[in-house]
Amino acid sequence: MNLQLRTSHRLKIPLPGLLIAGFLSAAIGCGSSSGEPLASVAGKVTQNGQPLSGAIVMFVPESGSGGPSGGETDANGDFQLKYSTGETGATIGKHRVVITIPGTEAPAPMGGETKPVKTEPSREFFKEAEVVDGENALTFEIAEK
Secondary structure, three states, X not given: OXXXXXOOOOOOOOHHHHHHHHHHHHHHHOOOOOOOOXXXXXXXXXXXXXXXXXXXXXXXXXXXXXXXXXXXXXXXXXXXXXXXOOOEOEEOEEEEEEEEEOOEOOOOOOOOOOOOOOOEOOEEEEEEXXXXXXXXXXXXXXXXX
């Protein structure tokens, strides 16, 4: 008996999915306590003055020590960061901030479909922020041209 596996579809994982998967795998690989001093970070993301929902907000320490923190904006554009261990907050210090607006992908074609589906790529915006000891309330504005 000769078995062959054939695939006709490529597996597509959108960028935000990869970011979340990487963030979760980092959290699983770490212990329950970060050992790093953390501070609470919450805030809002707006786009052209309006709340931006569903954006992924990642803080990556510039110092190279400590792990990333991330969160997702709600319907009001509000977010709260969780450290890579699952604790609330981010490491104290300067961070590179990556805000990702997830794109849309075309669904797999169904039998006989020929109508094209409009897709949009994910978009990333880069900011900087400094996390200080205590409570941090930050606002990021995304201005599209």
